[in-house]
Amino acid sequence: NAGVTQTPKFRVLKTGQSMTLLCAQDMNHEYMYWYRQDPGMGLRLIHYSVGEGTTAKGEVPDGYNVSRLKKQNFLLGLESAAPSQTSVYFCASSYRDGAYEQYFGPGTRLTVT
């Protein structure tokens, strides 16, 4: 049982390049989330999904797109990377809504030059 895994762990992009971050969970969780973490700003929700085939915007969705084609996977895409997207990205999942723990992945450190 690997929990929540993220690929890649590190990435350096040049401005304007695109990339996709992959999140996978093996806990059969319905809900999945993408956060970014910047110094002094805590965890900010980018997009989330409440089930396979669904996505919704979080606090800071601009410049990102997501897809949840399979229940276990949640993809975060950057179509045209900008230096402001330099951050650590965390994926998380939870069994369902309400009083259920969110399980976080180990994070992806992205640098955009």
Place this chain on the structure above:
Amino acid sequence: QQQVKQSPQSLIVQKGGISIINCAYENTAFDYFPWYQQFPGKGPALLIAIRPDVSEKKEGRFTISFNKSAKQFSLHIMDSQPGDSATYFCAARRANAGKSTFGDGTTLTVKP
């Protein structure tokens, strides 16, 4: 509009002391209040959580105190240890919202 305000931003405590981190929320519809602990280079992990129908929950050296009327909750770490040095996030969640709201985090350093 920040719905969960966390303080202090950083905290230094001597080994054996008590660490206290506070959070205040605005939305009275929140009904689940977890605390997450994050070590450098790792993802956050659930430490302890409380529902608003109780005023206190204790797990080992970690206690959440909850004041519903003041819309505040706090994390107390008794007998703080250097291994507790981490970033702590409070969060709040309401049913059917599909997501949680996090505080900005508190970096705790426990000096030996």
